[in-house]
Amino acid sequence: MxxxxxxxxxxxxxxxxxxxxxxxxxxxxxxxxQIVCGQSRYDYRQLNERIARLANVLTDAGIGPGDTVAVMDWDSHRYLEAYFAVPMIGAVLHHVNVRLSTDQIAYTMQHAEDRLVLVHDDFLPVVEALADQLPSVEGYIQLSDDAQVAGTSLKTLGEYEALLEAAGTHYDFPDFDENSVATTFYTTGTTGNPKGVFFSHRQLVLHTLNMATTLAAYEGVPLLRSEDVYMPMTPMFHVHAWGVPYVATMLGVKQVYPGRYEPNRLVKLYRDEGVTFSHGVPTVLQMVLNCDEARDTDLSRWKLLTGGAAPNEGLVRQMAERDIRVYTGYGMSETCPLLSLSYLRPEETELSVEQQVAMRMRTGMPIALVDLRLIDEEGQDVPADGVSVGEILVRTPWLTQGYCKEPEKGAELWSGGWLHTGDVASMQPDGVLQIRDRIKDVIKTGGEWISSLLLESLISQHPAVANVAVVGVPDERWDERPLALVVPVDGVSVDTDTLKQHLAQFVDTGQINKWAIPSEIRFVESIPMTSVGKINKKLIREQLTTQA
Amino acid sequence: MxxxxxxxxxxxxxxxxxxxxxxxxxxxxxxxxQIVCGQSRYDYRQLNERIARLANVLTDAGIGPGDTVAVMDWDSHRYLEAYFAVPMIGAVLHHVNVRLSTDQIAYTMQHAEDRLVLVHDDFLPVVEALADQLPSVEGYIQLSDDAQVAGTSLKTLGEYEALLEAAGTHYDFPDFDENSVATTFYTTGTTGNPKGVFFSHRQLVLHTLNMATTLAAYEGVPLLRSEDVYMPMTPMFHVHAWGVPYVATMLGVKQVYPGRYEPNRLVKLYRDEGVTFSHGVPTVLQMVLNCDEARDTDLSRWKLLTGGAAPNEGLVRQMAERDIRVYTGYGMSETCPLLSLSYLRPEETELSVEQQVAMRMRTGMPIALVDLRLIDEEGQDVPADGVSVGEILVRTPWLTQGYCKEPEKGAELWSGGWLHTGDVASMQPDGVLQIRDRIKDVIKTGGEWISSLLLESLISQHPAVANVAVVGVPDERWDERPLALVVPVDGVSVDTDTLKQHLAQFVDTGQINKWAIPSEIRFVESIPMTSVGKINKKLIREQLTTQA
Structure with a gap:
């Protein structure tokens, strides 16, 4: 043009x-x-100086533009410094997921070609075990919380704090192409090796600016403004701690980094440091709510952003009882991450916290600059009627532009010029998005998509059901048909017809259509779970196929 | 790299x-x-539809990518629609400054090569008078507030509302290079022809995102959040109405467009539409405060952003008495415009409105992403001591990249890779910027820069002084020396020594240094003023040179 x-x-x-x-x-x-972490407490002027010092340490260690620097640390001020210093010298920050298996960690570090590794004492055993498999690594910097530095067989350049102390206080950060890669990290699926996503300086700046507006400008989601105090409870290696450290630093708010997550200490920090805003996955929030310190602490000042998984009803109720203001965000590793955020409409802010909870738990509204569609199997947009479901496709300025060194997988992610999230959702007429399922778990029957999660939720409402899993099984006529595995409550007898009748009421109320009622319900003793406590549907489908 | x-x-x-x-x-x-303007009142869905309709009207009129479309209108919903539709089809929106002389308007429209002109009935006489001088213009669209469209000799394509009514409701807005020019307008100095500045899509998006954060995230400047109601009182042709219409639209806030500024109507709109946020130059705010409607209206809900000139003490006091929350912004045509904003520190928000006023009137703090320096004549950075002054140099992502078709003037603006604002300021140790003077009015003596405005302010504090102007006059030894023209209060006698003694006290308190005391004070009957009521220092300097 x-x-x-x-x-x-x-x-x-x-x-x-x-x-x-x-x-x-x-x-x-x-x-x-202030920036607070353990015994360390310093101000923004010092933050800037320490970032310059770290840049000098990295440069002295031979790290230059395009090199990759790995960090293996708990949430700390040092990690925050690396968020800035590493990309600012033109290098790439590899956020190592320390929760992966040793093999997977080795794979990601080899794949990312890490040259220098900043490693916390707690992860020395892991790294020592796999150091032989990391030919690209030329050195290590040790991160110690104690004055007493742990002994190690690794060839370290020294301890972080001592190196910073000895380094120059000024660094003339250069200009370069805004499309330069700033960060990389790996996302794990149920199959294959972890896949590397990557984000440029431009993408992170735009994500930060947009997120700052999103968290501040809407009275229905007043999560982070200048007088708030921020403490992450999503690991900093996990999708840029949802992007908040960059936002908080740009705004100049007080930041509290909690180190390794220990529920009682998180609550103490909340109380003693005046924390007002945190984010975390539901399981972390649950741990925090259940700990001893939480029992007698007034938690009503806490604004919590959750995401990554749907919180269960018990957690939701518990938070309402504690007057905690909780909101839901949606995003994924491939999306930097923020795509949508729950919020309250002006009239909804008048309701009691308890009444608001369901609204706060909605997947929410796509944020500014996010172009989002729901499409069906034929690539047609589905209507925003709250019932029709489609895969979420997005375009924003901050999406990974592929997977590192895996062009075919990238092309699949970006099929048709839109990023395929793999999530299936419906959209209410008022624009509120509701995630329904993962696309691989959705049941495709007679041209309709049925959410396995919704079916599980409805079946589990029957008092005789202890646990349930629903998967799609191949069907010649309908493509797929839903099949339910049900674990009955101990000593209670229940049959297929009872459960089908139970589901029929939801057909009457319009929550599901009649094709959604499973063709087959099998009663089993247990349901296969993954190591992180999710239903292992892949295994269930495999077992069903083998049996057939 | x-x-x-x-x-x-x-x-x-x-x-x-x-x-x-x-x-x-x-x-x-x-x-x-809602978007409200006169009799027109519609919602955001309709705004989007009307923008698509306008795009179809423009395309049908033969406007394509790269063409320039001029708008001559008061602040209106139509103008807001043009803010979007014109750049969104790849064309350039020329914001015509309708306050210029007819000759200057003709010059800018020729220079911008306008192809289509959207012209309000009120400006038909002007355009009819100069239509012969506009060979590039191929057509006009008439903007009428009344059902009765004004008669005109111009070859119009029709009336705006009728054309929209007849146009298609859908437009597939294309993608193109984000560096494409979106808007252009002209800035006038004291000499020479108006100069054209220009802004790209990328620049306006970044200005919008950054400004949205700035106006929402800081509790010390809570100017525009989702529940606010916005009404501009800076003309929409003037530097994108300071950028706020784009921010307001992105956030989805209620917008009220007041048409031609009539103080009583502005106050009525404030009251009836629930306006909470407006911006305007001090003279407009003064008019609004002094009008009949303002007398009995509670104005304390109004958050006002002012700029463009320093408000005088009377206005400041008046606003404090009315409990109006006023803030100061700084920027210029070349800068999109926002560069800095006054704000209150947390402890300052506790003070009474009256006590806060001086703080709100500070030029303020550079906003996020703004890189700002104060440099002296030798290009050295001056210390942030609240006294040393230097020219403000800036880098931000939203600065004009030159002047249209005037590469030499652009190169002068951007000398050394920094945009030279032509404003001289000091910086307090706490980072607060205070504009002191225009660089052409500052007095350069013995390697020091002395603010003529500060000297005038200090001299005017003497009870015998009715009016005063200070300019620099050439000096062989010191380069320049300050010279004051003083109009004594009627019937009061005052002499040079008295005023020099008066100034000596400010040397003692450190507000000025001893070289700032004028070498010569002349007593005169009047001081030459410009047509807009500013001291005409250019003329004073010329007269002094002629006399010498």
Whole structure:
């Protein structure tokens, strides 16, 4: 298209969107505001100086533009410094998922070609075990919480704090292409090796600006403003801790980094440091709510953003009882991550916390700049009627542009020019999105998509059902048909007809259509689960296929 | 630099920053929220539809990518629609400054090569008078507030509302290069022809995102959040109405467009539509405060952003008495415009409105992503001591990349890779910026820069002084020396020594240094003023040179 593009005049500075720009405002707005982690407590001026020192340490260690630096740490001020210093010298920050198996960690570190590894004492045994398998690694920097540095067989350049102490306080951070990769990390599926996603400086700056607006401008989601105090409870290696450390630093808010998650300590930090905003997956929030310290602490100041999985009803009720203001976000590793956020409409903010909880638990509304569609199997947009389901396809300025060194998998992710989330959702007429299922678990029958999760939820409402799993099984006529595995409550007898009748009421109320009632219900003693406590549907389908 | 840049995989959508993306969220978040202008009142869904209709009208009129469309209108919903539709089809929106002389308007319209002109009935006489001088213009669209469309000799395509009515409701807005020019307008100095600045889609999107955060995230400047109601009082042709219409639309807030500024009507709209946030230059705010309607209206809900000139003490006091929350912004035509914003620190928000006013009137703090320096004549950064002054140099992602068709003037603006604002300021140790003077009015003496405005302010504090102007006059030894023209209060006698003694006290308190005391004070009957009521220092300097 022949739009008008005017060549910049001589001298005009074409400002690239680089992570270093996010550091300009925090120290101006709140130079004395604090960053807290364990015994460490310093202000934004010192944060900026420490980032410069770290950059000097990295450069002295031979790290240059394009090199990859891995971090293996709990949530800490050091990790925050690495969020900035590593990309700001033009290097790539590899967020190592320390929860993976040793084999998977080795795979990701080889695949990312890490050259330098910042490793916390707690992860030394893992790294020592696999150091032989990491030919690209030239050195290690040790991260110690104690004055007493742990002994190690690794060839370390020294301890982080000592190296920073010895380094210069100034670094002239260069300009470079805003499309340079800033971060990389790996996402694990049920099959195959972890896949590497990657994000550029431009993408992270745009994600930060947009998220800052999203968390501040809507009275129905007032999550993070200048006077808030932020403490992450989603690991910093996990999708940029949902992007919040960059937002918090740009705004100059007080930040509290809790190290390794220990529920009682998280609650103590909440109380003692005046924390107002945190985010975490439901299981972490559940742990926090159930710990001793939480029992006698007023938690009503806490604004919590949750996501990653749907919180169960018990947790939701518990949070309502504690007057905790909880909101739901939606995103994934491939999306930087934020795509949508629950919020309250003005009239809803008048309701009691308890009444608001269901609203806060909705997957919510796509945020600004997010172009989002729900499409069916034929690629047609599905109507926003709250019932029709389709796969969520998105376009935003902050989506991974593929998978590292796996062009075919990238092309699949981006089939048709839209990022396929693999999530199936419905959209209410008022624009509220509700995730229904993963596309691989959805049951495709007679041209309709049926949510296995919804069926499980409805079946589990029957008092005789202790546990239930629903999967699709191949069907010649209908393509697939739902099949339910049901574990009855101990000593209670229940049969297929009873459960089908139970489901018929939801057909009457319009929550499901009649094709959704499983053709077959099998009563079993137990349901196969994955190591993280999810129903292992892949295994169930395999077992069913083998039996057939 | 050899950073890592990974080629996007097949199909990956590289999201360009285009103005159309700003429209995604408003209608999702608040589909029923209103846009109000005169008799017109519609919601965000209709806004989006009307923008599509306007795009069809423009396309049918033969406007294509790269063409320029001029708008001559008061602040209206139509103008808001043009803010989006014109750039979204790839054309350039020329914001015509209707306050210029007819000759200057003709110059800017010729220079911008306008092809189509959207003209309000009130400006028909002007355009009819100069139509012969506009060979590039191929057609006009008439903007009428009344059902009775004004007669005109111009060859119009029709009236706006009728054309929209007849147009299609859908437009498939294309993607194109984010660096395409979206808007252009002209800035006038004291000499020479108006100069054209220009802004790209990318620049406007980034300005919008950053401004949205700035106006929402800081509790010390809570200007615009989702439940606010916005009404501009800075003309929409003036530097994108300071950028706020784009922010308001992205957030989905209620917007009220007041047409031609009539103080009583502005106050009525404030009251009847529930307006909470407006912006305007001090003279407009003064008019509004002094009008009849304001007398008995509670104005304390109003958050006002002012800028463009320093408000005088009387206005400041008046606003404090009315409990109006006023804040100051700084920027210029070349800067899109926002560069800095006053704000209150947490402890300052506890003070009374009256006590806060001086703080709100500070030029404020550079906003996020703004890189700002103060440099002296030798290009050295001046210390942030609240006294040393230097010219403000900036880099942000939203600065004009030159002047249209005037590469030399652009190169001068961007000398050394930084945009030279021509404003001289000091910076307090706490990072607060205070504009002191225009660089052409500052007095350069013995390597120091002295603010003529500060000297005038200090001299005017003497009870015998009715009016005062200070300019620099050439000096062989010191380069320049300050010279004051003083109009004594009627019937009061005052002499040079008295005023020099008066100034000596400010040397003692450290507000000025001893070289700032004028070498010469002349007593005069009047001081030459410009047509807009500013001291005409250019003329004073010329007269002094002629006399010498």
């Amino acid at each position: 022949n739009t008008r593009i005017i060549e910049p005049c001589a001298g005009a500075y074409q400002y690239p969107l680089l992570i270093k720009s996010l550091l300009l405002s925090g120290q101006r707005y709140a130079p004395q505001q | 050899n950073t890592r840049i990974i080629e996007p995989c097949a199909g990956a959508y590289q999201y360009p920053l285009l103005i159309k993306s700003l429209l995604l969220s408003g209608q999702r978040y608040a589909p029923q929220q």
